[in-house]
Amino acid sequence: xxxxxxxxxxxxxxxxxxxxxxxxxxxxxxxxxxxxxxxxxxxxxxxxxxxxxxxxxxxxxxxxxxxxxxxxxxxxxxxxxxxxxxxxxxxxxxxxxxxxxx
Numbered sequence: 800x801x802x803x804x805x806x807x808x809x810x811x812x813x814x815x816x817x818x819x820x821x822x823x824x825x826x827x828x829x830x831x832x833x834x835x836x837x838x839x840x841x842x843x844x845x846x847x848x849x850x851x852x853x854x855x856x857x858x859x860x861x862x863x864x865x866x867x868x869x870x871x872x873x874x875x876x877x878x879x880x881x882x883x884x885x886x887x888x889x890x891x892x893x894x895x896x897x898x899x900x901x
Contacts, residue, residue, distance in 0.1 A: 806847035813840035825892045827884075831877045838870040 813836050820833025842863045849859020885891050 803847055803851040806843055806851075810840040810843040810847070813837075813843065825894055827881045827891050827893050827896070828878070830893055831874060831881075835870060835874065838866060842866055 817833045817836030817840060820836065821830055824830045824833060845859045845863045845866070849856065849863075853859075881891055884896065890896065
């Protein structure tokens with residue numbers, strides 16, 4: 800039987816894989832994928848705590864749907880920005896982007 804601790808361990812592992820990916824990736828798309836891992840770890844925590852601590856309430860699930868919506872919008876916006884930068888002839892490596900320099 801799965802307990803709350805199983806879900807917490809899974810979400811901590813996903814969270815740290817996402818943090819590692821954000822800190823070590825040079826590719827902007829890889830960074831966005833790592834951010835999605837972080838959001839999914841947060842969603843697992845929300846649903847698990849909602850199910851185990853207050854099973855009669857649905858606030859955790861509602862908040863998770865809100866997080867998924869924001870994450871989807873963030874992904875679309877991030878990919879659109881990355882594609883615009885790539886089409887203008889720039890690199891997509893995060894450490895080589897210098898659009899804000901004077």
